[in-house]
Amino acid sequence: MTVAPGTIAPDNRPVNVEAAVTKMEALLGGHIAAYLDACVHCGQCAQACHFHEATQDPRHTPALKLQPMTRVYRRSKSPFAGLKKALGLAPAITEAELRDWEPLIFDTCTMCARCTIVCPMAIDIASVVAATRQAFVAAGLGPPDLLQAADNARDKGSPLGVTPEVLADRVEWLADDNEVEIPLDKEKAEVLLTVSSIEMMKYPDSVVAMAKLLNAAGIDWTLSSKGYEATNFGVLSGKGDIAKTMVERIATAAEAVGARTVVVPECGHAYGVLRWSGANLLGRALPFEVVHITEYLADLKRQGRLKFKPYSEQAVTYHDPCQISRRGGATADARYLLDGFATDFREMTPTGNYNWCCGGGGGVQAMGRAADVRHEVFRIKMAQVEATGAPALVSACANCRLTMDESKAALKWDKELISIVELLADNLVPADKG
Amino acid sequence: MIEFIEGPLWYLALATFLVGVAWRLIVLVAMKRPSDLSQARSASGGLGGALKALIQHSVPHGGNLGRTLYHFVTGYMFHVGLLVLVLFAAPHVEFIQERLIGSDLGWPKLPRWAFIVAAEAAFAGLILLYVHRLTDPVKKQLTDIDDHLGVWLTFIAMLTGCLALQEAHDGLRATHMLSVEALMIYFPFSRLMHAFTFVLARAKTGATYGRRGFAP
Known part of the structure; x- marks a missing residue:
């Protein structure tokens, strides 16, 4: 079509x-x-x-x-x-x-x-x-739906309606269901973890995976109901006031818990906005460092604080989220995580900083009227993956994942999409066995 | 008339070109631009990125080169050919020495065969670029009157230059000068300014993204 x-x-x-x-x-x-x-x-x-x-x-x-x-x-x-x-x-x-x-x-x-x-x-x-x-x-x-997502973020705390109350309920449910500690509103913590409401509502295993990994590495971390939503639909929609509000919430939360590091979850634009535009939106330098979850996990792996069983179940390739790789500069970290872990890792062509977009960045994922053209765009990604011969595609962005999941269903594509964080958590070597 | 073209009009065109280009660049540099308060990945990333972008965007890179290769070949044929003609064609060297520098500084002059090669490259490059502009659906959408004027003024200046090469007729030389003067007066107010603004654009992008860790 x-x-x-x-x-x-x-x-x-x-x-x-x-x-x-x-x-x-x-x-x-x-x-x-x-x-x-x-x-x-x-x-x-x-x-x-x-x-x-x-x-x-x-x-x-x-x-x-x-x-x-x-x-x-x-x-x-x-x-x-x-x-x-x-x-x-x-x-x-x-x-x-x-x-x-x-x-x-x-x-x-x-x-x-x-x-x-x-x-x-x-x-x-x-x-x-x-x-x-x-x-x-x-x-x-x-687009009305994109603008509504931004308004939701301002009024409810997140574009998908994850209010602080919903956050607390979801965290409790995920912690109980998965027998994992997910600290919320600790008074003080070294690290403030943020989440994407896409993960919280559609890919909650990703939140659980982040918790497992941070706990395994012995990190002093917390979520905060004062500032938890990493996505910034204010920037995507062109609503500057909402863009600033979303950054302010995270900055306030991080400063309240005394966090030295704010970790952005698997979300490309969330990383791009907070890491590279956050200080500019606030008009002051941020008193904490901002890192993407792949950067943070790569650092923990470098320090020997995280170890993984080799993953040899199937060949995998990696999709670079544009805002993390090309526009974010964190291209190497996901590959460092996959190096020595995914035993049959195959780069797609082009890859890294030159990789093709999934078609849903820049808020396009949230525009219902753009669905058809997004699916057409996804054919480029399908061809890239198929050329590698790998049956599975790993990535580090929930927005890319949602975009690709929808296009995969629309086009009846049979390849598997995997979150890098979930894959790593599933193959974590417990500290006492490392 | 010839005296006017080679005298006052020449100085008017030269002044318009020099003052106009300087003014445009000063205005661009002086316009407000947001400061970047984000923490750079490395202290030298901005400068390194700017330098990398300045060099890297002079050559095809990063894949998807179908359109780029055409522009790379025809663009360099035109630009290098024209630059060589402007600076080293024998009549130009004499003109530069007499009218701009005021002395013979030993500026090298192109032999006739080299002039022909440079002229052919410049003409072929410009014509191929313009044909592409007129026929390619993507370029047709982008093209405006400024693009056409810039090409035609340049083409006429080059054509009259070839006609005046033998300097057999004062009228031909004056026609060439008149066309060059028109081009020089038009230059600062047109997209031809890309000859200078490319530095600002490349450096800005390179510096912005170099701070982040990858200058595209």
């Missing part, structure tokens, strides 16, 4: 064009202006974009996503903007254009940054898209 352009039906929501323009003017700093001035419209980015490659639709060329900002730049901030405006060379953005661009800015950009690699100017289109989303939301646009 190919996905036709313009599959997103227009709706009747009022659109405040002026608000979008004002927001873009405010966000249009020197870094974005330099990108807009540098783009030579060569279109090389198209080949790196999974949405373009899956659909062969030129509308999915990443450079086209620079258009809203470029138009505002030309009309209000570029040299002779006033003259261009007066001569009609820099027309104002219209409501119809904003509606036309909306699916390009939201539904078909996972902010994976593959396009940046092939761009001869190294333009970071993902960061421009993130800023542009804020303007679209200011105008009243954006």
Whole structure:
């Protein structure tokens, strides 16, 4: 099935064009202006974009996503903007254009940054898209389900409705059911563990696995009902106030327990936001280090505090979550964990920092209307995995996992998806036998 | 008319080019940009990333090279060919020595065969890039009037330059100068500025991601 352009039906929501323009003017700093001035419209980015490659639709060329900002730049901030405006060379953005661009800015950009690699100017289109989303939301646009997820996070504590009360119930249930200690609201702890509500509601074994591993290594850790949700739908949806609130909650919780380390669970964007944007959203340096669970476990393995039985049940390959590898810089840690553990590990092609996105990053997973195109994109991942001959795919992101699980079901694919944390916990060598 | 083209208009074009480019770059550098308060993975990551991106994005890397290889070959043919012509074509060297430097500094001049090779490479590169722009569905979506103007002004400057090569006719030389002057005046206000802004864009991305551990 190919996905036709313009599959997103227009709706009747009022659109405040002026608000979008004002927001873009405010966000249009020197870094974005330099990108807009540098783009030579060569279109090389198209080949790196999974949405373009899956659909062969030129509308999915990443450079086209620079258009809203470029138009505002030309009309209000570029040299002779006033003259261009007066001569009609820099027309104002219209409501119809904003509606036309909306699916390009939201539904078909996972902010994976593959396009940046092939761009001869190294333009970071993902960061421009993130800023542009804020303007679209200011105008009243954006996928309703993504915006609702952000509102849920603000109002209930998590996008999937994991309130502090639900968290406490789920933790108690998981601890009892799995006979594992899951500390919640300890007064003081060295490490604050955060969770993704995707894990808590859909993949709770992942939470249990993290608890088992941290306990086995003798870590002084806790969850906190003050700040537990690692995902940040404020950033994904372009709602800056919610983005800041979500980071503030974790920072407050970490400072309250005196944590020196905040561990982000298997979630790519949660890591990217807290590790690389958290301090910027708060406007101050974070008084703790932020690490992804794979980074933290790799460190424990290096220290000899965790040991694993070799896993030889089947060959496995590894899917790099974009925000952990390419945009996060933690590419090597998952491989260090798999090294010497997965006895038949096969890298896919391309891999590591150049790996393809699952299709659900950047909040696209939460957009119901983007499901069809996501499934088409997933065919790229299927081909990558099948080329390795491995029957199982390991990864370190619950959002990727959910995306791939849904596409796997939609396309009736028979390969297995495995969480790296769960795989490690299942093969943990108890400390007294290590 | 010829005196005007080779005299006042030349100086106007030169001043517009130099002041315009400097102004554009100063404005870009002076525009506010957010500071990064995150803790870098390594202290030298930002600088290293910027340098890596500056070099790495000059060549194809990272896979998915189908489109890149075409642009790499045709782009370098055009850019290198043009740069060689601008700096080393014999009439240009004489012009630079007489009008810009004011003395003979021993600037090397291209032999005729090398001029022909450079000109052929530049023309072929530019034409192949432009044909691709007119026919490729991806590029057609992206292309605007600025892209067309930049190509045509450059093409006309190159074509008139070839016609004026023998310096057999003052009118041909003046036509070439006029086309170059148009290009120089247009340059700072167009996408041709990528000749300079590529440094800012690559360095920004490289520095941002270099701090994180991987400059793409």
